[in-house]
Amino acid sequence: MSNSWLIVNGRILDPASGRDEQGDLLIIDGVFAPPGEAVPPDAGRIDATDLWVTPGLIDMHTHLREPGWEYKEDIRSGCQAAAAGGFTGVACMPNTRPVNDCAAITRFILEKARVAAARVYPIGAISQGSRGELLADFGELREAGAVAVSDDGRPVESSQLMRRALEYANDFELPVISHCEDLGLGRGAMHEGPHATRLGLRGIPAAAESVMVFRDIALAECTGLSVHIAHVSTAQSLHIIRAAKARGVRVTAETAPHYFTLTDEAVGDYDTNAKMNPPLRSADDREAVRQALADGTLDVIVTDHAPHSCLEKECEFEKAANGIIGLESSLGLSLCLVRDGLLSPLRLIELMSLAPARILHLPAGTLAPGAAADLTLINPDLPYIFSEGDIRSKSRNTPFLGRRLPGRAVLTMVDGRVSYRKNLSSTAAAPAHDA
Numbered sequence: 001m002s003n004s005w006l007i008v009n010g011r012i013l014d015p016a017s018g019r020d021e022q023g024d025l026l027i028i029d030g031v032f033a034p035p036g037e038a039v040p041p042d043a044g045r046i047d048a049t050d051l052w053v054t055p056g057l058i059d060m061h062t063h064l065r066e067p068g069w070e071y072k073e074d075i076r077s078g079c080q081a082a083a084a085g086g087f088t089g090v091a092c093m094p095n096t097r098p099v100n101d102c103a104a105i106t107r108f109i110l111e112k113a114r115v116a117a118a119r120v121y122p123i124g125a126i127s128q129g130s131r132g133e134l135l136a137d138f139g140e141l142r143e144a145g146a147v148a149v150s151d152d153g154r155p156v157e158s159s160q161l162m163r164r165a166l167e168y169a170n171d172f173e174l175p176v177i178s179h180c181e182d183l184g185l186g187r188g189a190m191h192e193g194p195h196a197t198r199l200g201l202r203g204i205p206a207a208a209e210s211v212m213v214f215r216d217i218a219l220a221e222c223t224g225l226s227v228h229i230a231h232v233s234t235a236q237s238l239h240i241i242r243a244a245k246a247r248g249v250r251v252t253a254e255t256a257p258h259y260f261t262l263t264d265e266a267v268g269d270y271d272t273n274a275k276m277n278p279p280l281r282s283a284d285d286r287e288a289v290r291q292a293l294a295d296g297t298l299d300v301i302v303t304d305h306a307p308h309s310c311l312e313k314e315c316e317f318e319k320a321a322n323g324i325i326g327l328e329s330s331l332g333l334s335l336c337l338v339r340d341g342l343l344s345p346l347r348l349i350e351l352m353s354l355a356p357a358r359i360l361h362l363p364a365g366t367l368a369p370g371a372a373a374d375l376t377l378i379n380p381d382l383p384y385i386f387s388e389g390d391i392r393s394k395s396r397n398t399p400f401l402g403r404r405l406p407g408r409a410v411l412t413m414v415d416g417r418v419s420y421r422k423n424l425s426s427t428a429a430a431p432a433h434d435a
């Protein structure tokens, strides 16, 4: 099949060049063509009237679960979920079984991903087995194709080990992604506050996150090196990050749609689909996350796609696994921020494509001539009810089923090959509660 395309009459959004204009985009042999290039006779034609034409979305925080937890997700199903959500690339966290702390596992993931519907960028572990004792071999991980290191799912408790990780990773130009959690303070099931009290659940204070955010920023500052803070959920963390950025510390940070959409109230009557780590926070925290996306304190929207089977979720709240799926709902929930006037379309695409590509040093996130044609066509105004039929993941653990979302990806392309196309006749358009 040809992988040359002429996409006509779309709203072209390319944050790398600041371009936001109506126009056409030509792809020749899987690569974006320069302006004025002749259209090849075998090029397919796509009418993008009323659609956004954007660089392919990139999720820098996905759990693909393979190797080891294939009953929750595998590389194939996770990448299908990614394509359906408009993502052309996903960076997968190393908390698999075994942990991705060596070249063999990184290579295994990349080998499996060769036939998947999205590009896969493996993230290696900071410490061997993510046990927080000895550093993993970053040189070997980098050589095998890892794009960053993280012990996500667990904090690096030792400040000394974290300092060494920043220094060692810098030698290999590997970004360090930090899961910020003080385990002593973090022994609870949900956010500490009135809702936890009402439910009789032990709470996790906002400080469980922010004290470690402060530590990692202090380490970045004392070494002059960079650190990326994963899944930020609290106003206090954002104050710390904002102040650090203002004095020139090399810190970047991400959040996920559940933190700007929901609060701890969503736990309701012990709903385990509202249980994740970090937990859903207060209304003030949610507002702070929204403002931080608008003012640049937060750099990236990630999904933190964390699939779990019903076995791990249909149990007592305290015993239930942390995490929710997110690849298929992330764009729709993020489009709410544009609908609400908080973000421009260009800023949204920066948060979901260009910024993660830059932080991970990926040759992606742009529509520039010569770049591989990874692209997403988005209908920002196609309200629908998020339902099971929209899910490609093996798991169903999401609190967003039944929610009305304002728009979605209608076509995803990797290297000029269509990885997902929405059959619009099956789109449910029904009233329900707004996101």
Ligand SMILES: NC(=O)N[C@@H](CC(=O)O)C(=O)O
Pocket: 063, 095, 152, 153, 154, 179, 275, 276, 277, 278, 304, 306, 307, 322, 323, 324
């Ligand atoms: N984010 C989550 O709630 N869960 C993550 C791990 C983690 O970061 O705790 C998972 O892998 O399930």
